[in-house]
Amino acid sequence: MEKQESTRQLRVGRQLQRDLAEIFQQQGMNAYDGAMVTVTSVRMSPDLALGRARISVFPSDKAHDVLEILQKQTKVIRGELGRRVAKQLRIVPELVFQIDDSLDYVERIDELLSK
Numbered sequence: 001m002e003k004q005e006s007t008r009q010l011r012v013g014r015q016l017q018r019d020l021a022e023i024f025q026q027q028g029m030n031a032y033d034g035a036m037v038t039v040t041s042v043r044m045s046p047d048l049a050l051g052r053a054r055i056s057v058f059p060s061d062k063a064h065d066v067l068e069i070l071q072k073q074t075k076v077i078r079g080e081l082g083r084r085v086a087k088q089l090r091i092v093p094e095l096v097f098q099i100d101d102s103l104d105y106v107e108r109i110d111e112l113l114s115k
């Protein structure tokens with residue numbers, strides 16, 4: 001069973017979610033092959049050294065291409081994130097990006113139920 005996240009983990013995760021969303025918005029859709037990238041959540045490790053950012057991509061067929069782009073740009077994104085959170089956090093967490101396909105799952109269920 002997974003341990004409950006601490007208040008600090010949740011607070012830092014929400015802050016990183018906002019900051020990542022701003023970074024992606026500033027870079028624009030062209031940076032991500034014309035796809036819109038949304039940060040759905042950021043879950044922090046207990047020591048705040050690792051952040052798992054779940055992203056939603058529209059259109060969803062570009063999700064894996066966008067994930068590859070993000071993985072190649074992780075150092076640049078982490079650097080920009082460091083400039084934004086330098087005063088709040090001692091260390092800038094490592095970032096791991098994951099695809100959040102829950103919206104696709106909901107769409108698929110709706111599609112099946114409407115038949």
